[in-house]
Amino acid sequence: MISPSFSDVSGTVTKDVQTALGAKEAFAWLVEGHERFKNQNPRSRDRQSMLEGAAQGQFPYAAVLGCIDSRAPIEQVFDAQIGDLFVARVAGNVVNEDVLGSLEYACKYAGTKVIVVLGHTSCGAVGAAWNGVEDGNITSLLAKIKPAVETVQRDRGTEGSAENLNACVAENVSVMCQTLREQSDILAGLEDEGSIIIAGGVYNVATGEVQFTSQP
Numbered sequence: 001m002i003s004p005s006f007s008d009v010s011g012t013v014t015k016d017v018q019t020a021l022g023a024k025e026a027f028a029w030l031v032e033g034h035e036r037f038k039n040q041n042p043r044s045r046d047r048q049s050m051l052e053g054a055a056q057g058q059f060p061y062a063a064v065l066g067c068i069d070s071r072a073p074i075e076q077v078f079d080a081q082i083g084d085l086f087v088a089r090v091a092g093n094v095v096n097e098d099v100l101g102s103l104e105y106a107c108k109y110a111g112t113k114v115i116v117v118l119g120h121t122s123c124g125a126v127g128a129a130w131n132g133v134e135d136g137n138i139t140s141l142l143a144k145i146k147p148a149v150e151t152v153q154r155d156r157g158t159e160g161s162a163e164n165l166n167a168c169v170a171e172n173v174s175v176m177c178q179t180l181r182e183q184s185d186i187l188a189g190l191e192d193e194g195s196i197i198i199a200g201g202v203y204n205v206a207t208g209e210v211q212f213t214s215q216p
């Protein structure tokens with residue numbers, strides 16, 4: 001079977017195209033989209049066609065768990081449009097029960113082939129976790145980032161330099177990818193059978209580039 005090419009998608013991704021797409025090809029679509037973003041060469045698609053496709057249903061090829069940070073706009077970074085991506089955004093791109101349920105739905109019931117956990121440089125949530133901030137509901141959110149903080153502080157020391165904090169961002173992405181596997185039998189099972197790929201990446205807010213920290 002010939003894998004569908006993203007350049008053949010004129011409106012939204014259809015069920016047939018999504019079904020024919022393997023996990024590695026779906027990951028390649030994300031990488032290609034990011035190349036277009038970096039090259040300032042976004043692909044234009046007819047808005048009316050996309051809306052008509054959207055009215056029929058959704059068949060996204062990937063899901064991204066990103067941070068709420070305004071400087072890391074998920075769809076733009078992957079040059080994605082209507083119907084392309086499931087996007088979950090929460091400060092520090094942390095995994096919780098509702099994120100797990102959302103991603104389980106995306107992959108098991110809506111046919112999505114890839115999950116990318118996308119951290120970003122200069123993440124305020126990671127910085128706050130590093131500094132032990134406690135306030136309101138922020139405390140329990142930051143507790144989810146603590147394992148990454150502890151690992152990086154043990155390996156690199158406690159100085160809050162940009163290098164150390166960005167190392168913590170990458171470590172946190174790795175922890176969250178692992179958490180998806182450990183806390184979701186559905187996602188772990190889909191990954192084991194090769195139906196989905198779980199990958200991590202860090203978006204650099206200064207250069208506009210994603211560095212994939214783990215990939216197929």
Ligand SMILES: [Zn+2]
Nearest residue numbers: 067069123124
């Ligand atoms: Zn952030």
